[in-house]
Amino acid sequence: MAAKPCAQLRSVEGIQYELVRKKVKQLHLRVRDNGTVMVSIPLTASLEQADRFVLQNAQWIRDTRVKNITKRNKDNADLPDKATALAYFTAMSDKVYPAFAGVLGGQKPVLKVRSMTSRWGVCCPGKRQITLALQLYNQPPAAQIYVVVHEYCHFLQLNHSPAFWAEVEKLLPDWKARRELLKK
Incomplete structure (x- = not known):
C-alpha cells in the first residue's frame, strides 16, 4: 500500500492552505465546505508555483468561501431543534x-x-x-x-x-x- 501524501500548511498573503504533492500533471485547488483550502501540486512543482497559483485564484477562494457560508446558513436556517x-x-x-x-x-x-x-x-x-x-x-x-x-x-x-x-x-x-x- 502506498503511503498517503503528507500535507504541509502554507500561507500566502493571508490565505492559509494545505499543500499536498501528488502524482498529478497540473495544480489543483479546492475549497472545502468548512472554508479550508487544499492545493495539490505535481511532485516536480516548486513551492513558489503553489503560492503563485493560490494568489492567482485568491478572489475565487474568497468568493467560494462566502458562497459556502451563505449556503450553510441558508440550509440551517429552517432546521428544527x-x-x-x-x-x-x-x-x-x-x-x-x-x-x-x-x-x-x-x-x-x-x-x-x-x-x-x-x-x-x-x-x-x-x-x-x-x-x-x-x-x-x-x-x-x-x-x-x-x-x-x-x-x-x-x-x-x-x-x-x-x-x-x-x-x-x-x-x-x-x-x-x-x-x-x-x-x-
Missing part, C-alpha cells in the same frame, strides 16, 4: 423497523440526530445505533426514507457491496431516484 427532528425521524424509523426486527432480535436501534455536514446518516451496528443528520429534515420525504432504509440495511451488510444495494432495492426499488433527490 434536535428533539423535534428526533421525534419526526423516530416515527419514520418505526415504519422501517419491522422489516429488520428479526436481524435486530426484536430490539429497535437507538436513534440519534446531530448536525452533520458531509453525511446524511451513520449506522453503528455494534452499538445498535443510527445517527441521522439534522439537515436531512429539510429534504424531501422520499429522500428521508431512503436514508433511513439505507442505514438500516447496514445491519445486514456493513459495506456498500452489491449485496448491500440488493438489500436496499428489496425495500426501495426506486432507491436511485430517491438518492438523486439528496444531490439537488
Whole structure:
C-alpha cells in the first residue's frame, strides 16, 4: 500500500492552505465546505508555483468561501431543534423497523440526530445505533426514507457491496431516484 501524501500548511498573503504533492500533471485547488483550502501540486512543482497559483485564484477562494457560508446558513436556517427532528425521524424509523426486527432480535436501534455536514446518516451496528443528520429534515420525504432504509440495511451488510444495494432495492426499488433527490 502506498503511503498517503503528507500535507504541509502554507500561507500566502493571508490565505492559509494545505499543500499536498501528488502524482498529478497540473495544480489543483479546492475549497472545502468548512472554508479550508487544499492545493495539490505535481511532485516536480516548486513551492513558489503553489503560492503563485493560490494568489492567482485568491478572489475565487474568497468568493467560494462566502458562497459556502451563505449556503450553510441558508440550509440551517429552517432546521428544527434536535428533539423535534428526533421525534419526526423516530416515527419514520418505526415504519422501517419491522422489516429488520428479526436481524435486530426484536430490539429497535437507538436513534440519534446531530448536525452533520458531509453525511446524511451513520449506522453503528455494534452499538445498535443510527445517527441521522439534522439537515436531512429539510429534504424531501422520499429522500428521508431512503436514508433511513439505507442505514438500516447496514445491519445486514456493513459495506456498500452489491449485496448491500440488493438489500436496499428489496425495500426501495426506486432507491436511485430517491438518492438523486439528496444531490439537488
